[in-house]
Amino acid sequence: MEWLFHLPLVLWCLTVFSLGLMIGSFLNVVIARLPYEKSIIWPSSRCFACYQPIRFTDNVPILGYLRLRGKCRACHAPYSARYLWVEVGTGVAFLSLFLAEVVFNWHGIPGMKYNHLGPDSSIPPFQCWALFGYHAVLLCGLIAAAAIDAEHHIIPTQVTYTVLVVGVIGGALMPWPWPQPATVASVFPPEITMWSHPDYTGKVPTGVQPWPFWGPTFDFAPPGSWKLGLLTSLTGALVGSLVIRATKWVFETGFGREALGLGDADLLMMAGAFLGWQIPVLSLFVGSVATLVLVLSARLLTRKRAGVAPTPPGTSVSGPASPRELPFGPGLAIGVVVTWFAWPWLGPRLQFPFFDATMMMILVGFMCVGLLAFALLMRRPNEPVAATAKK
Ligand SMILES: [Zn+2]
Known part of the structure; x- marks a missing residue:
């Protein structure tokens, strides 16, 4: 039963990963709407092609995307794979940040390590959360800026x-x-x-x-x-x-x-x-x-x-990474x-x-x-x- 001692750590990792998925879902809204100067709060998430509101259950991170194979339930318009990658990426980024800064104390700051086997083991101390939260905001900013820049x-x-x-x-x-x-x-x-x-x-x-x-x-x-x-x-x-x-x-x-x-x-x-x-x-x-x-x-x-499907002469290959x-x-x-x-x-x-x-x-x-x-x-x-x- 020794693994039980690690249970608090596993639970915290799962919590942080799920939090990252949810915030990634929010970042997707920011990435999709900000370049068009739209409000990020209103209206609720809806399909870009048919403007049907997206059901709450279809909006669940990862699962919603995979269940519908990345298509709109109403009009079957395909959604960009970016929705999936930003969600998963933010989840992984949050988990990695938590592991690096709170569990392993990568930057070697005294008093920052979360000792889940110690006497006060159930919750990481306050300064760990302050460090993690502060840097998680920076990561969110970097992810949103990079994704919008890549697209627009x-x-x-x-x-x-x-x-x-x-x-x-x-x-x-x-x-x-x-x-x-x-x-x-x-x-x-x-x-x-x-x-x-x-x-x-x-x-x-x-x-x-x-x-x-x-x-x-x-x-x-x-x-x-x-x-x-x-x-x-x-x-x-x-x-x-x-x-x-x-x-x-x-x-x-x-x-x-x-x-x-x-x-x-x-x-x-x-x-x-x-x-x-x-x-x-x-x-x-x-x-x-x-x-x-x-x-x-x-x-x-x-x-x-381009080798799989050669473009007809005269048209330029317009991709998200056009070399110009x-x-x-x-x-x-x-x-x-x-x-x-x-x-x-x-x-x-x-x-x-x-x-x-x-x-x-x-x-x-x-x-x-x-x-x-x-x-x-x-x-x-x-x-x-x-x-x-x-x-
Ligand atoms: Zn639609």
Whole structure:
């Protein structure tokens, strides 16, 4: 009967997964309606083809979709497979977040682990739920933004700004190094003027906010104060937005054509409010790699599909991933999540440039020059503006 000891953990995992499915169902409504500026509350869910309201029992996550084989009960219009994937994806995302942050304490925050075998075992402690809930909101924002961008090539501000507000309020309520006491910041003695000091590599304490916006922290916003939490969130949002806007500007100056959208800047701004400014900056690079992988695999898939049913000459293959105007949102969202969960490994290695103002300036300068050179190189073969889809 030893497995019975694990029962609370199993029950919590099931609860969190079902919660994710239900919220995924809500995200589907957001994804389907927001790009058309429709209300997400009224009217109730209905078929896009025949406007028949969807029965409550058919709206049950996964089961409803599978039972009707993804078709409308009334008019048999097929629903996008996105409905199923967003539901399942949100459920899996919630379960993974719960396992990572509450069960295994991935980011190694003292006092965050849920010991389901301990004396007080039935319910994870409050700070675990605060951490999980806060980050679950960020995941929802990323999923909605990525899904809408993949389909419509826009990221609505209603999603990013709403989630941003939660990020900033949560940041002020859970200031670095919460839930650790403010005294943990004294690992850095006052005579250490730069947290990039080699003797202190990997010693920055982690809270719900991974790092403060700068170290040493300033006297007007000491560790554990709402002012520091608020400043860390706002700096994260500002830098997240600026890093995309600056990249966009430098690249377009060199390339002479539009690249990136301001929705991408909003996406990184939203992430910065939750994670501080350091993770979003790195997410831009990880996100570029992720986008490249997504685009290449989308092309492979399109080619395979085109091989099965060749399109008549003269018509272009219009798919969700048309290579002309590729959405950056999904790759950027993946970049944020990957960087965020690689942070226990990346953070200590990047303490030197990130807490050293001079080094940071030099790096930024090099990157701007490199990007400009790259954009100029890419420009040359496309000199005539009327370069149509010729590969
Ligand atoms: Zn219908």
